[in-house]
Amino acid sequence: MTYLTESPLDLTRLLARVHGADRGGIASFLGVVRSHHQGRGVLRLAYSAYPEMAEAECARIVAEAETRWPVQVALEHRLGTLEIGEAAVAVVVAGAHREEAFAACRHVIEELKRRVPIWKREEFADGGVDWVGAEGAGAESQ
């Protein structure tokens, strides 16, 4: 399974992967590029990854969710330059009922944010560029 893609995300395609006659509850989450970050206007974002580990970590997160709940999970994260309003991450979870679908969907997106090595560089409307989540020390000292 490939979890990283440079192509636009397509919720319908992910939905088709998990859809099934016995799955009555389907939950989805779409993370979309926002036009501002901590009060600064954002023009676009560039996502990059440690691709081998990001794939491995996504596979572990999906396997954990599918073991913990009776669900099937589809997950994709986009890399490259994204404009405002474009989807960066998509999770679709199908189960027999809504409880497990919502719980597993929440788990997958929270664990992705906590564990998957992906970074984003923001290009601001005021001309600045910065890595999201950068700790101060030594950052952008050129």
Added chain:
Amino acid sequence: MTSSTAPAPLTVSVRLFARYAEVVGEDCVQVALPGGATVADLLAALRLQVPRFAVLPARPLCAVNLAHVLPSHALRDGDEVAVLPPLAGG
């Protein structure tokens, strides 16, 4: 195979990403370490051997062979170690 008294020295490759690669000006370096070295030992060696590595945080997130590890993780010859800036996926 006979076991020796002192563990053999080891070499690991260290990969840097995103802001850390920019700050250090490298995205991959090879480091030789004494046998039994841990991730914390590797970080100490990097601060001495790699210009500008010392400006990175003292306890960055690290991974070995594609999985997150603690600083106490013991390294083996040929390991791929990644030093990861704060994650920002999603």
